[in-house]
Amino acid sequence: MKVVLGRPDVNVAYIVDEIKAAVSRGVDIILFPEMSTAGYFIGDLYEDDVFTKDVAHLERSIREATSGASSGVDGGITAILGTLVLLQNSKGEDGRTRLLNAGIIYSNGKYVGRVAKTLQPNYRIFDDDRHFYSGRKIALEEHKWPEEKIAPFLLKMKDGRELSLGLILCEDMWHEFYPLNPTQILAEKGADIVCNLSASPWTWQKNRKRHEVVKEISKKSRVPFLYVNNVGIQNTGKNIIIFDGSSTVYNSRGEVIFQVPAYGEGSHDFEFGEKMKVLPEEPQNDTKELYQAMRTAITEFFAALPPEKQKIILGLSGGIDSSLSAALYTDALGKDNVIGINMPSKFSSEETQNLARSLANNLGIAYEACPIQGVVDSISAATDVKENSLAYENIQARTRMEILAARSQELGCLFSANWNKVEAAFGYGTLYGDMAGALALIGDLVKREVYQLADYMNKEVFKREVIPARCFEIAPSAELRLNQKDPFDYGKIERRGYHDEMVRAFTEFRRSPEWFLELYKKGSLEKELMLEEGRIKELFPTSRRFIYDLEKQWRSFFGAYFKRIQGPPIPIVSKRAFGTDLRESLLSPHFTRRYFELKSDLLREKMPKA
Secondary structure, eight states, X not given: OBOOTTOHHHHHHHHHHHHHXXXXXXXXXXXXXXXXXXXXXXXXXXXXXXXXXXXXXXXXXXXHHTTSGGGXXXXXXXXXXXXXXXXXXXXXXXXXXXXXXEEEEEETTEEEEEEEOSSOOOSTTOOHHHHOOOHHHHHHHTTOOGGGGOOOXXXXXXXXXXXXXXXXXXXGGOOTTSXXXXXXXXXXXXXSEEEEEEOXXXXXXXXXXXXXXXXXXXXXXXXXXXXXXXXXXXXXXXXXXXXXXXXXXXXXXXXXXXXXOBTOOSOOOOOOOSSOOOXXXXXOOHHHHHHHHHHHHHHHHHHTSOGGGOOEEXXXXXXXXXXXXXXXXXXXXXXXXXXXXXXXXXXXXXXXXXXXXXXXXXXXXXXXXXXXXXXXXXXXXXXXXXXXXXXXXXXXXXXXXXXHHHHHHHHTOEEOBOOOHHHHXXXXXXXXXXXXXXXXXXXXXXXHHXXXXXHHXXXXXXXXXXXXXXXXXXXXXXXSSTTOOOSSOOOOXXXXXXXXXXXXXXXXXXXXXXXXXXXXXXXXXXXXXXXXXTHHHHHOSSHHHHHXXXXXXXXXXXXXXXXXXXXXOEEOOSSSOSBTTBOOOOOOOOOOHHHHXXXXXXXXXXOOOO
16 A cells, blocks of 8 residues: 555545455455554654544544445455554643554454554654554553553454454564564464554665564464555655565465565455465565665655656766766656756866766756856855865855756756765765755665666666766766865775765764774774775775774764755665664764774884885
8 A cells, every 4th residue: 555644535545445345356354554544654743633533533434344335245344454543531641642553453344443553663763652652551551561452353254254363563573672572472362363564664675684573473473474564655854765565474484475566556365275385585686676665765756746846857967976866767757857957167077078968868868058167256256265165166066056946946846966875974065055955866875886776777777878887987076176086985886885884884883983993903894894805904004094084084974964954855775864764963073982092002003104
């Protein structure tokens, strides 16, 4: 199901239609994802009592649809869906009416029961305890153990058989670091099957991990397991959250016996029987999954706009970042809805201008050339800014943004920001310049992933060289001064880059300079970062130079937050993306006591001459 965020009217209408269709097919049970009525990531809209009451009111039509009467069929259906539940006359600690993130069961026109989510996530983009009361918390208030509140439901099938069904929600299956396992408790209480209603975002290797979790659960529970997930996107304002669906049926051993293809929509029927065939494990293709996620982020983001605004304008520099962005937008929106503009200054080489033009021709998109030097000179003269200064560089970047903003306004479309995760991490971009736009499409990709995905676009999506080969070879440059080159060790398709992996360490794994120095001193940093042997020594011949770069980047990482917080939304594809996913404050960089001890030891060591 493609859940429309904050539109219970649209979602309930969809659910009712699917229930009616399932009744006509003779289905016993139909399942819908977690928060399928209101959408999951609606922020503090959960505090709007008028909105939450409207959800409850609209839900009546779901219960009525399960009777089968509206479908003209004798006998109804059991519908199980994730939704919010308003606990009338019950106040929380904040004085507001309590809400549950719940699974509800309706059968043959009647309410059967509900289950509150037991294990609520409060990390990354998830903030369940801010809005909902968990099953654990309710049990403790009633002076009970949470296990006492967990029990299966007895349902009657069309042929008269009874089914003991256990119902859990999303995080309830990811129990590894919690004190209880809801699935195992349900199995011990006689559940014949356990159904998991999820709103589970796609991130790198998430489904691989899910299969492992279900297999581990099944070692003790030994019941068939159903996982149903939504597709499309939701958002937190600062992040685009991508859902791949991939709803799956597992047998009692945790083996996959049915799976909806990633991003597949609609209802899929599955019938339990004897000797159900186990599906072969398909090899994972990380780059393909990344492409599918990025494409979904674009198509669904623009689908929410009026049709006449479903187009994008972006700056084409001739570099790999803007080339990948243009290729992704063209693939997702169509060539007639993408406009590329090359905006050269006197520092822009003829080669990069030709690459930008070649890219546009290869993609078949509209192309414009708009030199900026005259505007830059006028602003510089008016503000007394000299060449070869940072201010002069910023004027160029902001001039380009002004052109993109003006053209997008004139054409009635959006314009894109093309910066990557490494640039965002270290502030290597201009506020209100190249960091502006409606969407930072590749803002969660380190440079190696940019190259990998660009290569995939050529080979697998377009099946020809739309991104010129030279874009993969030239040294990345902002071209804001003579002979300028990006000051980072980026990765390439065939190897990891030191600063790529530094950014991943800082963001995805929350590593600090102390961690870097500990491993550097032990000689194991390259192995931990999966770099080529000898790469760190090649980049930093002495400990002093290594420490200088480490401290510089750590300070830049903290200093760039004010830029990141003002940037456009970023689709989440990694283990931790900038935005709501990584909550930051305006802080000064801190170096630990242990860091200074390590630094002192290293600088005292006699090092070979560089």
